[in-house]
Amino acid sequence: MTDEVEVSALAINVAIPDELQWTDNRREVTFRLTTLNVRLLPDGRLAAKAYGRPVDGGRGAYTSFAVPERPELTGLIGEAAKVAAERWRAAYDPENDA
Numbered sequence: 846m847t848d849e850v851e852v853s854a855l856a857i858n859v860a861i862p863d864e865l866q867w868t869d870n871r872r873e874v875t876f877r878l879t880t881l882n883v884r885l886l887p888d889g890r891l892a893a894k895a896y897g898r899p900v901d902g903g904r905g906a907y908t909s910f911a912v913p914e915r916p917e918l919t920g921l922i923g924e925a926a927k928v929a930a931e932r933w934r935a936a937y938d939p940e941n942d943a
Contacts, residue, residue: 855885859925861895865917868900869910875900878910883922893922 859881868875878897886892894909912918 853887855929857883857925857929859883859921861918861921865915865921866897867913869895871908871910876908876910881912881918881922881925882909883925885926891922891926 861879861881866877866879868877870876876897877900878895880896881893882896883891883893893912895912896909898904912922
């Protein structure tokens with residue numbers, strides 16, 4: 846069965862702590878970025894995009910933003926990946942698989 850299952854990517858959503866949040870502009874609208882979507886690609890690389898809401902309020906379109914190359918954000922992504930891996934491991938226990 847495992848030869849027939851193709852997983853194209855795994856994804857996690859990560860809340861960005863207040864002190865690490867930033868703003869970015871798209872179509873003359875300023876967004877405050879509050880969430881990361883991190884995907885584990887089939888080749889083992891991590892890809893991350895940031896999402897948020899307009900600073901002036903209202904509903905924001907689901908528009909992605911690049912994640913800046915900042916050590917504290919890279920660290921957050923790495924730690925989130927570790928937590929997600931532990932949760933997957935805990936959720937799947939072959940000993941209890943019936």
